[in-house]
Amino acid sequence: MDKKVPATQADKIKEKFKNQKDFQCLRKEQVIEAMSPEDILQELKNKGLPTYGTNRERIDRLKKANGLNPSDSNSAKKGSVVNSIEAISKKREERRKKMEEEKLYKEERKAENEAMGKGGDVVFEAMINQFRSQVPLQDQHIPSSNLKICVCVRKRPIFTKEEAQGEIDSISCSNPRVLVHETKVKVDGITKYLENHTFVFDNTFSEKEDNATVYEYSLKPLCPFILGGGTVTCFAYGQTGSGKTFTMKGLQSMVVNELFSASKATFFVSFFEIYGGKCFDLLNDRSKLQILEDGNGNIQIQGLVEHTAANQTELIQMIEYGNSVRTTHATTSNEDSSRSHAVCQISLKQKNIIVGKLRLVDLAGSERAQDCISNNRQRRIEGAEINKSLLALKECIRALRKGPDAHVPYRGSKMTLVLRDSFEGGSDDKKVIMIACISPGHSSSDHSLNSLRYADRLKEQSSGGNQVNQFIPKPDVAPVKKVVQQPLPSAKKNPPAKKDIKRDLERQEKQERQDKQEKQDRQERQDKLGKSFKDMEYIHDKNSEEEDNFGREILDFHEKVETILAEEEELLENHVNAIKEDAQILTKEGELIALAQGDGDYDVDSYVQQMEVLIKQKLQVYQKLYEKLLTFKAHLNEEEEFSNHLTQNFQNLKK
Numbered sequence: 001m002d003k004k005v006p007a008t009q010a011d012k013i014k015e016k017f018k019n020q021k022d023f024q025c026l027r028k029e030q031v032i033e034a035m036s037p038e039d040i041l042q043e044l045k046n047k048g049l050p051t052y053g054t055n056r057e058r059i060d061r062l063k064k065a066n067g068l069n070p071s072d073s074n075s076a077k078k079g080s081v082v083n084s085i086e087a088i089s090k091k092r093e094e095r096r097k098k099m100e101e102e103k104l105y106k107e108e109r110k111a112e113n114e115a116m117g118k119g120g121d122v123v124f125e126a127m128i129n130q131f132r133s134q135v136p137l138q139d140q141h142i143p144s145s146n147l148k149i150c151v152c153v154r155k156r157p158i159f160t161k162e163e164a165q166g167e168i169d170s171i172s173c174s175n176p177r178v179l180v181h182e183t184k185v186k187v188d189g190i191t192k193y194l195e196n197h198t199f200v201f202d203n204t205f206s207e208k209e210d211n212a213t214v215y216e217y218s219l220k221p222l223c224p225f226i227l228g229g230g231t232v233t234c235f236a237y238g239q240t241g242s243g244k245t246f247t248m249k250g251l252q253s254m255v256v257n258e259l260f261s262a263s264k265a266t267f268f269v270s271f272f273e274i275y276g277g278k279c280f281d282l283l284n285d286r287s288k289l290q291i292l293e294d295g296n297g298n299i300q301i302q303g304l305v306e307h308t309a310a311n312q313t314e315l316i317q318m319i320e321y322g323n324s325v326r327t328t329h330a331t332t333s334n335e336d337s338s339r340s341h342a343v344c345q346i347s348l349k350q351k352n353i354i355v356g357k358l359r360l361v362d363l364a365g366s367e368r369a370q371d372c373i374s375n376n377r378q379r380r381i382e383g384a385e386i387n388k389s390l391l392a393l394k395e396c397i398r399a400l401r402k403g404p405d406a407h408v409p410y411r412g413s414k415m416t417l418v419l420r421d422s423f424e425g426g427s428d429d430k431k432v433i434m435i436a437c438i439s440p441g442h443s444s445s446d447h448s449l450n451s452l453r454y455a456d457r458l459k460e461q462s463s464g465g466n467q468v469n470q471f472i473p474k475p476d477v478a479p480v481k482k483v484v485q486q487p488l489p490s491a492k493k494n495p496p497a498k499k500d501i502k503r504d505l506e507r508q509e510k511q512e513r514q515d516k517q518e519k520q521d522r523q524e525r526q527d528k529l530g531k532s533f534k535d536m537e538y539i540h541d542k543n544s545e546e547e548d549n550f551g552r553e554i555l556d557f558h559e560k561v562e563t564i565l566a567e568e569e570e571l572l573e574n575h576v577n578a579i580k581e582d583a584q585i586l587t588k589e590g591e592l593i594a595l596a597q598g599d600g601d602y603d604v605d606s607y608v609q610q611m612e613v614l615i616k617q618k619l620q621v622y623q624k625l626y627e628k629l630l631t632f633k634a635h636l637n638e639e640e641e642f643s644n645h646l647t648q649n650f651q652n653l654k655k
């Protein structure tokens, strides 16, 4: 066991001296460490020592010259290296811990989601939630009464089924803002990020807001305007399944109740659908309707039945019936409902004079406009019609904002043609509400962005920066070859049979009259197409100006489709007429045969002559029909070639 030996006096002095020396050394070291680089340099020069090296090396040299151990400073240097290594590893640890926490959070979220039947990407979900927490609180909604054109957005809730399929809610609404969080992956294929797009509208309704709230700030404030003689047109726009019909149905019953309880007028309702450029009456067995324009430019929907309603229940029942006819149509083929525009028209009349009008228009699914480049002709024609009508609608609504003298390109599509008086006739008695419906799922982001950009263009001032990313056809495309149609050699004229000279003359006159009428009809149709073509041109020019990328080729395509639709009608009419004429000839042939087979005398020469006349008439009838058929076929081929061309361009653009 060591025993502590008591210190002698000499030891104590030695110890004290050592402490003093240590203190002096420490002092000296502190003084040197505190010197500026210039002073160090000067001190080294004074002592005749070398001055090369870094400041730290010079300090060490000076310390050594003063009998100090430079290793002290090295340890400081070493200490700082150790410190920084420690700091790095601490950061690494923190990072690891954070990553562990994030991993745990993701696993927990995933397990939670799985328990709830959700299959969405938890990373994107977390990013969106974080972004959402920073979105400003929503403002109070504004009533539409002071607006000429009220542009609203409505987001529908995400469905459990969609979540199970991996959809995440990528839309945030905070009135009047709506944000689309586009989920993206960087080129490394791993790093996920969001591209956030913000839009501002007159009102934005979130998934938590019901039909009553939408009604409260959209149609309800405009009821006094309707009762005061105005025309209100309310459109629901958006991709298939985004909630257009849900919204329209909700508004229909509420507005009907309100108007009925406030007015003594007689209520008339009509409900029709525009599908592939054709009009069908939903309250009259879907009968086909003709859209006619008289010399004064008044538009008539020939055959459209207007029903009176004794009370609101009757009116709502009629509207529900119209909707159900549409819905039945949709059940057999779901696509059809979103391929048509449904127009419900309620007119308030007193002594046969309109004293207020409301139109509720459930538009075709906006994504169908892209079907112009489909492989199926029917789809293409429908797609072109939808594309054309939505473009025309945008320009017609904007014309309403410009005032009574503005050009309204309503002839640009069948839909705008029938809604002409919603946009024209001075600016003070027309109002429009556009409700853009959007689906919340992240896989619908493209469609939602397109819907929001469309709606944005209708606002007084576009919020900008929301350019529509659509197909830009290149101008350097070879022109479509014209298919030269070869007419059939016409039948030679034969001298009429003596007996039938009078009858033949009459027939000839009748034929001439018919030809003249046909020519006149064709001219009228061409005139009409000419006017509608001018409007189509105007609409496309406007869109090109705004870089919505509807080039000349799409315009040409629209014109071809328009021509085909007009010719199809004409061909059908001609076919029906040909059958009627043929039936008349057939009756005469029967009479001739009966005469020839009868007991009485009959003149074989007369029989031959009459038969020849009848056959020539028949040939003439079918020759004309055949020529029309060939022209139509040629135009169908042209359309096909043109569409292939557009598809090719579109694919090149996507590469």
Ligand SMILES: Nc1ncnc2c1ncn2[C@@H]1O[C@H](COP(=O)(O)OP(=O)(O)OP(=O)(O)O)[C@@H](O)[C@H]1O
Binding pocket: 155, 156, 157, 207, 238, 239, 240, 241, 242, 243, 244, 245, 246, 247, 337, 338, 364, 365, 437
């Ligand atoms: N705000 C909402 N709240 C609850 N459910 C909604 C809402 N909006 C839409 N839905 C539901 O979403 C589905 C699709 O809605 P809806 O049929 O109205 O879409 P759409 O845009 O009219 O589609 P389409 O163009 O195919 O006719 C329906 O089942 C509807 O009930």
